[in-house]
Amino acid sequence: METNGQGIEKFSIRTPCSSANIGPGFDVIGLALSIYLELQVTVDHTKTSSEHPLNCRITYEGQGENSGEVPLDPASNLITRVALYVLRCHDQRAFPVETHVHIVNPIPLGRGLGSSGAAVVAGVMLGKEVGGLDLDNDRLFDFCLMIERHPDNIGAALFGGFVGTYLKPLSPEDVARVEIPLAEVLPAPAGGVDTGERPPEPPYGIGHHIKFPWCRQIKAVAIIPEFQVPTAKAREVLPANYPRQDVTFNLQRIALLPVALGQSPPDPELIYLAMQDKLHQQYRQTLIPGLGDIVESMSPSTQEGLLGVCLSGAGPTILALATSNYEQIADRIIEFFKKEGIRCQWLILEPAEGTKVIRRD
Numbered sequence: 001m002e003t004n005g006q007g008i009e010k011f012s013i014r015t016p017c018s019s020a021n022i023g024p025g026f027d028v029i030g031l032a033l034s035i036y037l038e039l040q041v042t043v044d045h046t047k048t049s050s051e052h053p054l055n056c057r058i059t060y061e062g063q064g065e066n067s068g069e070v071p072l073d074p075a076s077n078l079i080t081r082v083a084l085y086v087l088r089c090h091d092q093r094a095f096p097v098e099t100h101v102h103i104v105n106p107i108p109l110g111r112g113l114g115s116s117g118a119a120v121v122a123g124v125m126l127g128k129e130v131g132g133l134d135l136d137n138d139r140l141f142d143f144c145l146m147i148e149r150h151p152d153n154i155g156a157a158l159f160g161g162f163v164g165t166y167l168k169p170l171s172p173e174d175v176a177r178v179e180i181p182l183a184e185v186l187p188a189p190a191g192g193v194d195t196g197e198r199p200p201e202p203p204y205g206i207g208h209h210i211k212f213p214w215c216r217q218i219k220a221v222a223i224i225p226e227f228q229v230p231t232a233k234a235r236e237v238l239p240a241n242y243p244r245q246d247v248t249f250n251l252q253r254i255a256l257l258p259v260a261l262g263q264s265p266p267d268p269e270l271i272y273l274a275m276q277d278k279l280h281q282q283y284r285q286t287l288i289p290g291l292g293d294i295v296e297s298m299s300p301s302t303q304e305g306l307l308g309v310c311l312s313g314a315g316p317t318i319l320a321l322a323t324s325n326y327e328q329i330a331d332r333i334i335e336f337f338k339k340e341g342i343r344c345q346w347l348i349l350e351p352a353e354g355t356k357v358i359r360r361d
């Protein structure tokens with residue numbers, strides 16, 4: 001515990017947003033990008049009791065601030081529930097008296113920019129820090145995977161940069177441990193009674209990652225429609241089985257993608273080919289009007305500066321990788337959505353570092 005001499009401990013946790021898949025890398029590839037969720041944490045060790053549930057007060061500013069989408073009850077809020085999961089796995093039932101978490105969240109919710117992945121990663125880091133726990137990032141990744149079960153967004157948000165993620169084959173008893181329903185992993189939601197039971201701990205080494213190089217000339221243009229697509233819904237529309245030729249199609253492209261995006265100068269034709277997908281985007285068109293037209297008609301031959309275009313994560317955000325003419329590229333994609341009566345905002349983003357803890361005095 002590092003306090004300021006008056007028993008007050010202050011630190012911030014900064015976690016980037018992320019774009020998963022980048023075309024063919026469904027549930028594998030993640031790219032951390034430069035919009036940051038920040039938790040400003042204060043622990044007042046001079047207090048001996050707290051009037052707040054679980055000794056934690058949450059305040060929030062940012063996306064969905066006035067919509068009530070992000071609960072301020074620490075037993076319901078995703079970030080603090082995840083932190084409590086980590087604490088309870090280490091026999092700490094609540095936050096230290098008295099914890100204040102101010103959440104500053106500019107990551108759009110439910111748009112395919114990894115808002116939930118960032119919340120889960122920030123939550124495990126919060127549990128580690130307030131609990132004074134000796135957990136390295138690889139172990140924190142295990143905890144994240146008990147909550148968000150595809151590793152691409154959380155791998156990028158935790159480790160930063162352009163990553164490939166993969167899961168270790170588990171023993172049958174470890175498989176049983178990761179298949180426990182989320183409600184049993186995360187502590188009881190608001191109003192629930194603390195039974196005092198220890199939640200199921202993650203097996204060791206569930207997930208792994210590898211960092212790929214990223215060509216610095218490449219920027220990510222995110223075109224963010226005004227509507228949300230919950231990831232769970234965007235996964236429900238995917239088939240249980242795929243034709244063999246579609247799987248082969250994606251395998252061929254995923255073999256190209258990390259090389260194509262790492263080499264300088266970037267080769268637009270190679271990147272465009274490497275970003276094609278047949279495993280998720282076509283099925284998600286039903287949820288994202290305009291997606292099919294955008295993916296089919298935007299290419300480096302029709303759009304100067306463009307390298308490739310894909311759905312960001314589960315959508316609805318579109319990610320265009322480009323080296324110039326960002327505004328023209330964004331405007332063209334916005335036009336497609338406009339025809340469907342959908343408004344968008346757009347941003348130029350860059351690859352970001354992973355989650356950091358910054359001490360404040």
Ligand SMILES: Nc1ncnc2c1ncn2[C@@H]1O[C@H](COP(=O)(O)OP(=O)(O)OP(=O)(O)O)[C@@H](O)[C@H]1O
Nearest residue numbers: 078109110111112113114115116119230231313314
């Ligand atoms: N900072 C946050 N604090 C608390 N809850 C959050 C926060 N960010 C996201 N969430 C929760 O996660 C939900 C969005 O998760 P969802 O997986 O549907 O989309 P996403 O993570 O933004 O997109 P994708 O997974 O496709 O990149 C929000 O509705 C909210 O419940």
Ligand SMILES: N[C@@H](CCO)C(=O)O
Nearest residue numbers: 020026027231313314
């Ligand atoms: N790989 C995930 C990312 C979204 O969180 C998906 O496409 O469903």
